[in-house]
Amino acid sequence: MSAYEKEVRTYEALCRGEDAIPIRADDRLVCNFFVPHPFFRYMPIKQEILFADPKLVMWYDVLTDEEVSEIQQLSKPRLRRATVKNPVTGVLEFADYRISKSSWLPTKLSPLTMRINERIEKMTGLSIRTAEDLQVVNYGLGGHYAPHFDFGRKREKDAFEIEYGNRIATLIYYMSEVQSGGLTVFTRIGAKVKPIKNSAAFWWNLHPSGEGDLRTRHAACPVLAGAKWVMNKWFHERDQEFRRPCELERGTVEPDDIF
16 A cells, blocks of 8 residues: 555544544643733633644634624635645646635735734734735535645745745634534644634644654545635744744654655
């Protein structure tokens, strides 16, 4: 069985809710109140650490129903079929392995988008100056995104812009409950994230050394019933030098990988 076939089997099993990769008990997997900035002193974030290494966290009640409704209204007229970057040509194109509609919301589009971006900066401790605009994604029935990395690979054409660097981290807001399906799954570590309305998942795509973390390969499972709304925020390396300083690590050089 090829590595690709093994990953497909793991992906499908995780999407069914199975523990395809055993996860050991870890006392670092805790729930707590998180105060990343004085702004949250009197209303700390409810945090759950889903996976310790690589660190994958879930933050609960970081949006309101009213904010979600307004975001959806802002995005609906802008929704278009989602595209992916061809790793050989660098051209954006449609692909059967990503079925969804997406729209981009500029930071200064409305008071709400400005407020959310300010909150994101306080929650993550990362600069949004080099981050991408908010991307709203709607997955209808059967909508999915097969296993992929959020960061650019070295051998890919135009993987990332020198001015902004690679995608250092990902924040995903979940803006709806899904009747069936729609999990976010990590095919190399076996982690599963269930969409819970008004929550957000956060993880680092790169090691502190700047090398891509292959363990962050993830997928959006097919929606079997209902619809799934998410909002992505991708952060880039530049302007994060003093927020997440680079450091030397062993074993972080990106090996050859068929994916």
